Amino acid sequence: MAPLGVLAIQGDFLEHRNMLDSIGIESVEVRLPEQLENIDGLIIPGGESTTIVQLIDIYEMRQPLIEKVKNGLAVWGTCAGMIVIAKHLKDKRPDPLGLMDIEVSRNAFGRQIDSFETDLDINGIDGPPIHAIFIRAPLVTEIGNGVEILAEVGDGKPVAVKQNKILATSFHPELTEDPRMHALFANIAHSM
C-alpha cells in the first residue's frame, strides 16, 4: 500500500495532510512530476484554481498526471481541485485537466459573502450528516456517463460526485474535524 499524495503547490494542502495524519493514513507532498510515482491517490486541495493549473503546467505535471489517472491513480479534488479536474468549465479559464467527465461552474454560489456551511447526507458515508463548508464554491452543472452523484444541495445541485476512482467535492472536508470523507477517499485509492 503506497501513501496518498497531496498536491502542494498552492492552497490548503497542509489541512488535508493533517486530516490524513489524524486517521493514520500516510501522505506525501507532491510538487514535481516525479513525485507522482509510488502514490495510490492524489488530493488536489482547495485554493485558487487558475494559479493551481498554471503551476501544474509550469512544473510540467499535466501529461504525467493524465497518464497516471488512465493507469488507475485515484484523484480527489476539493473546491478549486474540482475545477482543476473537470472536463469542461463554464468559464474561459483556467484550462482544466479533464480527468472527470463533468462540467463545472466557478463561484457558482456567488461571491465571498455568499459562502456558507450546511449539513449533507453523502451516499457511501454512514452515520450523521457531514458538515460541509462552501467557500466561493464551484458547482457541477453537467455530468457525463458513469458519473455518480453522492450529494446535492437545494433543488438537485450536485456538490459531491464520483467517477470510477475520481472524487470531486464543492466543499472543504479538510476544514472540519470529521475525517469520514478522507477515509472514503483512502478506501477508493487503496482498493485495486
Added chain:
Amino acid sequence: MCGARDLGEALRRIGEGAAMIRTKGEAGSGNIVEAVRHARKVLGQISHIRGMESDELMATARDLKAPYELVKGIHQSGALPVVNFAAGGISTPADAALMMQIGVDGVFVGSGIFKSETPQVMANAIVKATTHYKDPEMLAAVSKGLGASMPGIDVRTLPESEQFATRGW
C-alpha cells in the same frame, strides 16, 4: 492582518480578530535581517510555550500581555491559530526559501520584486523558491539569471524615524 515583531503582538492582534499574521520585518529595505529576527522571535516563543508545564501558562499570558485562551491553544497545538507569513525585506529566492525553512507558512514580497532589474523573472523565481524551499537543486536552478535584486539598505543606517518596524507603537 497585522505586522508582529513578537508573540505578544501577534496574539493580541489575533485576539482582536486578525485572520492572518505577518512577521513584520523592515518593509522596503531589501534586507532580510529584520524579517529573520521577528520570525525567529515569534517561532522561538511558540516552541518555548509548547514545552511549558500547563501551570506556567497564565503567568506567560500576563508577561506577553496576550489572551490566556490563545496561549493555551499554542501550548496544545504548537502553532498560531492563523496563517503566519513573513514580509519586510525579502528580495531574492534565497530569502524566501530561508523564511520558509525557519518555519513561516508563506511569504509576501513587494518592492523585492518591483525594484528588481527584471520583476517578472524575479517574481517567478520567488514563487518557485517558496514552493520548493526544501529542494536545494531547485533553489540553485531558480536563482540563476535573475539580474540584479533590489539594492539592500543596512537597517542599522536608517534613523529610527524612518524604520517601519517601530511605527505604530
